[in-house]
Amino acid sequence: MFTGLIHTLGQVVTQTQNRLTIAAPMSYFPDVAVGDSIAVDGVCLTVTAYDSQGFTAATSPETRQRSTLGQRLWVNLEPALRVGQKLGGHFVSGHVDxxxxxxxxxxxxxxxxxxxxxxxxxxxxxxxxxxxxxxxxxxxxxxxxxxxxxxxxxxxxxxxxxxxxxxxxxxxxxxxxxxxGKYVEKFLQPGATNPALSENFLTQHGFMGSGSNLVQ
Missing domain, CATH: 2.40.30.20 (Elongation Factor Tu (Ef-tu); domain 3)
Incomplete structure (x- = not known):
């Protein structure tokens, strides 16, 4: 999970079909370890190697097909949110829609x-x-x-x-x-598992209707 608050920019230095190597100031990632997640231009990637100059992450064909990875030299970087840290942006999963x-x-x-x-x-x-x-x-x-x-x-x-x-x-x-928004949509679909969550419930509690922009 991420927040959408970018820590630093990185530069793509090498890439293959399954790997992306990024040069970055690693002082922004002092606790990085193999297996950690880093959001690269909003895509959650797993660190497979790192050193003082940057890191390498695995990229699947599916990830490349559904995102811009590999198309841009400079990329936004954010480490995964840790328990107890401030949530200054919003909940970002790192799964590009x-x-x-x-x-x-x-x-x-x-x-x-x-x-x-x-x-x-x-x-x-x-x-x-x-x-x-x-x-x-x-x-x-x-x-x-x-x-x-x-x-x-x-x-x-x-x-x-x-x-x-x-x-x-x-x-x-x-x-x-x-x-x-995705969860609200799912709960309002026919056959949703929680019958208490309905359009009437959301309207009564201010989540829908003329006074709200949460659901349209």
Whole structure:
């Protein structure tokens, strides 16, 4: 489990069909060990080797097919969340739901940025205003829903400290929708195992209806 708060950028130095080697300042990963998980552009990968210069992670054909891994030189890195650590972003599993693309990038209000992204229907169904989404592993708040896509307002620190500032319109990005929306959807499906959780229950408790944006 991750939070979407990027610790540092890494640079892909070598890659094969089953392996990715990334140069990174390992001071951000002082307790790293073989078998640990690190999110690379939002994709949960397992460390197979490491040294003071970086680490190597295994990548399956399925992972490459469903993500942008191997297509970008600079990647966002985040170690797995440990028990007792602060959760500053939102719950991110490291399982990419789909690949979207940057459609617009505009500097507004000084150093702030507005970024628009397209998203496949598998992601678009979970987008809500003021909800959360992980873009290349970065936890962002959705400012507006644009059809199946979204607009996010990005603060200067996030923009400069991640590979979001490397993106140009048309560039692909990894997208992971908020897992909470997926659970709500599952519980509302016909035949759900918890009959107490219904649209009426959610409306009564403020999770649905005219006063809420959690479920649409």
């Amino acid at each position: 789909g690949v979207g693309s940057l459609t617009r990038s505009e500097r507004v209000g000084g150093d702030f940025w507005e970024l628009d992204f397209s998203a496949p229907p598998a992601v678009g169904r979970y987008l809500i205003p003021k909800g959360s989404i992980a873009v290349n592993g970065v936890s962002l708040t959705i400012a507006q829903v644009l059809g199946n896509g979204l607009q996010a307002a990005v603060i200067p620190l996030t923009y400069e400290a991640t590979n979001l500032h490397h993106l140009r319109p048309g560039d692909p990005v990894n997208l992971e929708a908020d897992v909470l």
